[in-house]
Amino acid sequence: MTPEPHFVFDPALDLELRREVDVPPHLVWRAWTEPALLMKWFTPAPWRTTACELDLRPGGRFRTVMEGPNGEKNDSTGCVLYVIPNRLLVFTDALGPGFRPTGSAFMAASIEITPTASGTLYVARALHKDPEAKEQHEAMGFQTGWGTALDQLVALVKAM
């Protein structure tokens, strides 16, 4: 039996988006874990996600390419840390595929999906190494960005 993972949420270091949405958990999971679906909602418009690779197992590759309206490009490759299908996905950019350190780290993230009476409780967390990294992420628009992406996810799922 695999032991349960150990998490620590520290409000001084971490950010959280917590919202109930009226779509079922298994479709939220599919939207997160099937690259063809993820590319349709992951990045707030007018940015777009133009590539995604996700090997859904510990040590697996998680790559996303985001492109902006003026030719900006953000190509990021991280590592899947923990997977409970339909329930929990944990990943980080501190490691790359095969758990290899990347030498730089912005965050670890967890996406927790819990069934509710009418849909899904969606809890997305970003864990940072220090308060400065948290503040930087906040200033980059964590709440708005991750919230808008979630709106796009819900709209996609409702159209499926």
Next chain:
Amino acid sequence: MTPEPHFVFDPALDLELRREVDVPPHLVWRAWTEPALLMKWFTPAPWRTTACELDLRPGGRFRTVMEGPNGEKNDSTGCVLYVIPNRLLVFTDALGPGFRPTGSAFMAASIEITPTASGTLYVARALHKDPEAKEQHEAMGFQTGWGTALDQLVALVKAM
């Protein structure tokens, strides 16, 4: 069912100590995962391991304190990534407890234990971000250091 982890060993980036030892796999595992035992063999003499905490689950804390003969002290806290009891332990200092990025990373390490006819095949790997980090680890004496520690582990297990 938990998916198998994904590993990549790259000879240009990584180091490996591979040796068959004549002690049983479950005692090698105990020596690695019980802090009171680990402290007895982990650091080549005259250095000593003076503290160890190991929470044996994904996201769990792995802390070791090593002290040298002239008062040197190395206090390192990392994160457990993957556990298969008696078989595989993966950890890194790129993340701390709860998968939180540390902001610095020397390596990820895997300890793989395989039963053989007369004992255990012991494969210890250190994964690095680039060739320079590998060379630095080699120059620090990876083969001698990890090899001497393994000698100490085998001697401890034989005396148990």
